[in-house]
Amino acid sequence: MDFDAFERSSWEGRAEAYERGFALMTAHLVEPLLNSAAVGPRTRLLDVGCGPGPVTAAALALGARVTSVDADLDMAELVARRHPHTEVRVAVLPDLPFPDESFDAVIGNFVVNHTGDPAAAARELHRVLRPGGTIALTCWKYPEHRAGAVFSEALRSAGADHPADVPTESPFSAYAEPTPFARLLAEAGFEGAAADTLRWTHRVDPGVWWADVLAGTALTGTVIARQGPATIDRIRAEYDRIVAGYATPDGRVALPACALLAHAVR
Numbered sequence: 001m002d003f004d005a006f007e008r009s010s011w012e013g014r015a016e017a018y019e020r021g022f023a024l025m026t027a028h029l030v031e032p033l034l035n036s037a038a039v040g041p042r043t044r045l046l047d048v049g050c051g052p053g054p055v056t057a058a059a060l061a062l063g064a065r066v067t068s069v070d071a072d073l074d075m076a077e078l079v080a081r082r083h084p085h086t087e088v089r090v091a092v093l094p095d096l097p098f099p100d101e102s103f104d105a106v107i108g109n110f111v112v113n114h115t116g117d118p119a120a121a122a123r124e125l126h127r128v129l130r131p132g133g134t135i136a137l138t139c140w141k142y143p144e145h146r147a148g149a150v151f152s153e154a155l156r157s158a159g160a161d162h163p164a165d166v167p168t169e170s171p172f173s174a175y176a177e178p179t180p181f182a183r184l185l186a187e188a189g190f191e192g193a194a195a196d197t198l199r200w201t202h203r204v205d206p207g208v209w210w211a212d213v214l215a216g217t218a219l220t221g222t223v224i225a226r227q228g229p230a231t232i233d234r235i236r237a238e239y240d241r242i243v244a245g246y247a248t249p250d251g252r253v254a255l256p257a258c259a260l261l262a263h264a265v266r
């Protein structure tokens, strides 16, 4: 299946579960993103791939004028319900329904890694930003992002087959290191592009994290859900074995998390 078509079908119906679980992980990047993009009172901000709106919420609290866009209708409806003061659109990168130079800042928290053509997405974000405007984007950094990598390791150790019609990886994988991520922005026309590596610890009940990732992620959630019951049991047993290495005395696990934050100016 084409990567974009896979993305459209696999986010459907995940919005509320994503908000309850996986968004607690992506929330770690909200403050660094707002700082990098210099968002403040009256900034015209585009939150692209907004999901349930962790960036939107924090930007509104700062007094920014926020437009929230997501490709998924459920996500867009959820962000509209939660944040009536943001303007919400359903739109799919690399095609945004805005005139040139509409925004002072653009933030995309873990969205460019979900696009089939990251270079075209970066060019479109350049188009809608005014000269001198700021952009800040994030992606996961593997293999350091253990909170995600434990799932691919569990799939491998359990001998699970990858479903033939599911993409094996995102086209963004080619950019998921600091230098290529910064180059993606530079080649789209941005100035002063750089990518920082951010590390933190995701402390969570291991059973809750398993459920959060199954319900709230497109690729990993789909690959696991498409296995037979016996294979899912084996994957879960491997997952339990691997995360036991990160156990804390309170019964939770402390999983190292790692992301890249790329920022630049138009």
Ligand SMILES: C[S@@+](CC[C@H](N)C(=O)[O-])C[C@H]1O[C@@H](n2cnc3c(N)ncnc32)[C@H](O)[C@@H]1O
Binding pocket: 007, 011, 022, 023, 026, 027, 048, 049, 050, 051, 052, 053, 054, 055, 069, 070, 071, 072, 075, 091, 092, 093, 094, 108, 109, 110, 111, 114, 115, 116
């Ligand atoms: C990992 S979630 C990130 C959500 C949110 N930004 C956050 O901070 O948690 C990725 C979101 O990007 C959206 N998305 C995926 N591909 C997209 C595209 N091409 N254009 C716009 N949104 C897209 C998905 O529907 C999903 O809501």
